[in-house]
Amino acid sequence: MSRRPSPGRRRPFAVLVLVALVTAGVLTGAPAAQGAATHRPVIVLDPGHSRTVYAVDERTGLVVSDYENEPEMRDVFAVAKLVAARLRHDGYRVVLTKTRLHQRRTLAQRAAVANRVHAALALSIHDQAGRSGGVGFRAGNNIVYYQSVGAYRSTPSGRHVVFRDKAVAKRSKTYARIFARQRHAVQRATVTSRRNVGYDLGSRGLAGGNMWMVQLLSRVPWIYNEAGGNSRGRVGLTAADRRTYAQALVRSVEACVPVPHRT
Numbered sequence: 001m002s003r004r005p006s007p008g009r010r011r012p013f014a015v016l017v018l019v020a021l022v023t024a025g026v027l028t029g030a031p032a033a034q035g036a037a038t039h040r041p042v043i044v045l046d047p048g049h050s051r052t053v054y055a056v057d058e059r060t061g062l063v064v065s066d067y068e069n070e071p072e073m074r075d076v077f078a079v080a081k082l083v084a085a086r087l088r089h090d091g092y093r094v095v096l097t098k099t100r101l102h103q104r105r106t107l108a109q110r111a112a113v114a115n116r117v118h119a120a121l122a123l124s125i126h127d128q129a130g131r132s133g134g135v136g137f138r139a140g141n142n143i144v145y146y147q148s149v150g151a152y153r154s155t156p157s158g159r160h161v162v163f164r165d166k167a168v169a170k171r172s173k174t175y176a177r178i179f180a181r182q183r184h185a186v187q188r189a190t191v192t193s194r195r196n197v198g199y200d201l202g203s204r205g206l207a208g209g210n211m212w213m214v215q216l217l218s219r220v221p222w223i224y225n226e227a228g229g230n231s232r233g234r235v236g237l238t239a240a241d242r243r244t245y246a247q248a249l250v251r252s253v254e255a256c257v258p259v260p261h262r263t
């Protein structure tokens, strides 16, 4: 949701400009800071799931609801915070699609965040946890989904909304290869990359089709990560496995979109 600034709010804008100029080194004569402030790549992190929320996207007619899934939601939020801290430390600008664990966020709102900030790369973080149906963190479910032309989701009336952006699809595929390689190196597990979900999501009671909604609604390259969600002997991830997942994602991002060298 964007708010239009009212004419009576000039002063905060002037302050912002001043802060921006100082940050960019224009007023302080610090040339080194200029590049750092203006060329930091923007990365959007999308920790999966939300308190249950129902919504229809006005633009496409797609159902963009989301649901709570524990302990996955808690674990991947923790992973996202680890990734954010590391990337910020390394010179990236990081934006999260949800900033509180129990925040309600539709899938369209998540995509809108990445579109609004023109992210160089967005990534979803999910895992498969649970007493039944959960997958061991070292056992499998390591999948990297990318956007591909022709993948789609269906509206309730059966209309297909198809992904058609060739340039984004190309970049997304390139990034997926890098994610698969880097995640493999860190997690020491087989990681596969996929152009679509591979089955009809309608069979799971979601909107029909074969593409993750956030990727379909995104106008930037978006990598959707899955992993095993159960650490050895427990449901959910230990702190150590959360760190491993986070480190794998950090290495992936930094290989896809390197921070320009500061000179």
Ligand SMILES: [Zn+2]
Pocket: 048, 049, 069, 072, 126, 127
């Ligand atoms: Zn999930």
